Amino acid sequence: MKIALAQLNYHIGNFDANTEKIIKAITEAKGKGTDLIVFSELCIPGYPSRDFLEFKEFIDLCEQSAQKIAAVCIDIACVVGIPTYNHKPEGKDLNNSAYFIADGKVQSVVNKALLPNYDVFDEYRYFEPETEFHCIDYKGHRIALTICEDLWNDIENPLYVTRPMDKLIEQNPDVMINIAASPFAYNHDEERIAILKDNATRYQLPLFYVNTIGAHTELIFDGGSLVFDKKGELIDELPYFEETIAYYELKEDDTIVAQQPITLKAERQSDIEQIHLGLLLGIRDYFSKSGFSKAILGLSGGIDSAVVCALAAEALGPQNVMAVLLPSKFSTDHSLKDAEDLVANLGCLSQTIPIKDITDAFEKALEPQFKGLPFNIAEENIQARTRAVLLMAMSNKFGYILLNTSNKSEAAVGYGTLYGDMCGGISVLGDVFKTQVFQLAKYLNREREIIPINTIVKPPSAELRPDQKDSDSLPDYDILDKILAEYIEHRCSSKEIIQMGYDEQLVRRVLRLVNTSEHKRYQTPPILRVSPKAFGMGRRMPLVGKYLS
């Protein structure tokens, strides 16, 4: 049996584009004598379609697309992901399903049994889990078809002791297929390989695993589809962050022969290499899928905006990136110089708009109210917000999307101005700790100096008052980021973090800062997710909670 794996990028709710892409792939595969082409989970509407799934019209449009796809499935079969109505008398309206299509019609429907409902996943919101299992017979093979989480049943994970494959194996399948929409995190590829390998080994069956690629606002999907033989050997690993269709022959003796040079990796990519590629895809898809091409951002001379600018230039082309220098009376000469050097290195567009006259006008207008009161955070924030108003004015006038440049460390402790530097259509670095931003800057400079060295080596500063340094208000990022990771990613208590050897006062202060800045994060742009625990849809905290604050 000749099997094709279609690792493609879909657009949520864009039925015409998604269906056309699927049909094109089927046609191509058919031309190559393929018996079965496999697409990823919920490819027809795109994943996650979220509350669009509550609209009957949306579900009906999915079914109409499936019928168009079925019409071209003559002399070839396909597996596509689609939401379908739950026909049982009880439970949610929908199932998360796979259609097995052959001879021009849907031959079999498989529903997902294990529904993730944690972190960024909300599948119980829409879907009823399946409790009955059946294999699919096709071309002399018996296929155990499952959907994503159905195989994600690590022996040590109490979430799902019940394994759909334990039921399916009783029907003596000879091959496993799993269709997935498994989002990117810099450590997710290794986990995915280990869990799927475990399945191939446990059930002693060849396994074809198709993941989607593409970014949908915050969620990035990285592809990396996998093929294992029945001994659990990894036969192929498709490219990450790229669309690709790969062809394999599953022989009578259960061996698998790739029909093209295999792309199996010799070694894992580093976290930073993966984050770099993930962010590029995240930026590119955010723009293309929302119908925009040009980005704008404020360039301070600091490392965060420099890295965002370099990533945007790489993702969108430097000619589509407008960097705006917005110096205040507290901006240092070296910051302006560093920003200008970056613009020259990248070849992107730039403008300079000094903000002093505007902040003076604000302070003058507020004189009756503020008279006699010392300069404080109110005046600092006026500067950050003046910059945001200017950037948004440029955005409104010329159709740019504003890129947010806050990093995860700042977002965590609320070190940023709401409606100021926390503005933007999308946050590029909101899931990248400051220490990782430095690593990313060095990585971007791996071939030539793009990020000016001075931007990397100088002490970070918001430059909102004379001689300000981040270290005046915050602990060293080396320590801060470690404490933040323990609290946010590992959900450790203050007591546990202190027991690891961190200063008690410091730990309590950092956790208090995190908890008391939930209201700021609530209103920040969507954040490109690259870690196992990002701010945003995957972390849902009360705003008026008292705990630890």
Place this chain on the structure above:
Amino acid sequence: MKIALAQLNYHIGNFDANTEKIIKAITEAKGKGTDLIVFSELCIPGYPSRDFLEFKEFIDLCEQSAQKIAAVCIDIACVVGIPTYNHKPEGKDLNNSAYFIADGKVQSVVNKALLPNYDVFDEYRYFEPETEFHCIDYKGHRIALTICEDLWNDIENPLYVTRPMDKLIEQNPDVMINIAASPFAYNHDEERIAILKDNATRYQLPLFYVNTIGAHTELIFDGGSLVFDKKGELIDELPYFEETIAYYELKEDDTIVAQQPITLKAERQSDIEQIHLGLLLGIRDYFSKSGFSKAILGLSGGIDSAVVCALAAEALGPQNVMAVLLPSKFSTDHSLKDAEDLVANLGCLSQTIPIKDITDAFEKALEPQFKGLPFNIAEENIQARTRAVLLMAMSNKFGYILLNTSNKSEAAVGYGTLYGDMCGGISVLGDVFKTQVFQLAKYLNREREIIPINTIVKPPSAELRPDQKDSDSLPDYDILDKILAEYIEHRCSSKEIIQMGYDEQLVRRVLRLVNTSEHKRYQTPPILRVSPKAFGMGRRMPLVGKYLS
């Protein structure tokens, strides 16, 4: 058996305050010879605690509070809501539980079986559903104790055909108790009464239902706890939006005698009366639970800011409300006059800060970029954003919380300026359609003129360019609000709405406006929820979806 129902207001994660409040109620009830006092669902940590439930420390603190509560339960029993560890080998870490405490210790644990995971609810994110059921014997009675949704099994709702009470009834209980955290919506009280009445009638048992009250940022809980006799007659209905403890005697013959004058309502409150009370509680709790007392808002002379100002003055006291008039060159004299009249009517604080010099400074700074281009939305937004910067500066300097004044109609179609009039700590009217805002204004004027009549009768305008009217850009609110309700609340398709008789072009335009402004709503403040479908946590849409846009 003497039963007390404690309808109280908790603070999420504030274990000291919540435990103290519960113990005080137990002590009071004991003093009155009560056998059993019943508190609401998850009262120990507060509901919804959201991802704090993923912290082991948080769950341990809940258990410690329960032990403190148990220590005072001598010669009285209590039911409290608490998250507990799931001790089964499979599934989520936690159960949503009720402790039945007597003789100083936990005698029985009941876990919730039907977990809501729709709209604002995420219970499958944290909890494993219970599948085994047992009654509790106490003082010669056999109690069927369930938690909120467990009784929320309308015969016509396919979500839960399985009813926990159908299992419990086999054990011959003689009374039902249900503890709840059922959020407010203006139509929810009647639905709640009908569903609980149906339970009492179906199982022919007396029913004591305890709901929580209090607001947790967007979610408002309205109380209205209920007592039914075994014929399904409503014996008592506790007050809405108020803390109260009520006492009843359940006689040997199953009749119920209230120990205080019953508060059963002669007639239902109107939607607007309920919304009014809900918003007052929402504002009050948002401030008190986040430790603030003073509000600020921009007063335009229009109806939205006038209504928010009046509500804030009623909720917080006029002395705690700072109304700022921020006239531009496009502001009309009558708007200033209307705003001043409102301030005089309310007796709140006010300041006037003209914005012309600041917007001039912005336009001058942008002259090199904007030269020769016509005045458009960029300049309009500069005005709205300048106002936001001034209001936030006042907020930062003096510790006010900025109240957002956008209404649901505007929020739906994106008729507002992100980082401008869409700013604020909490959105007061974001779940109130413009037509309802007018009704609310009239209701606020029911005894005397608070909202100036001219504010109510003049055509709505953003006053961001000369002679601007909302009706230049938007259909009449009467029609707009109906289309929005069909789409957002009833999830109708464009086709269905057109078939109702609305103009096709208009319907398509409105739906497109809703879908293409998701990115704006993503960054708006939390919205006080008063309807069955509010923007925010209960409506989760993709931002880069193509559907209908």
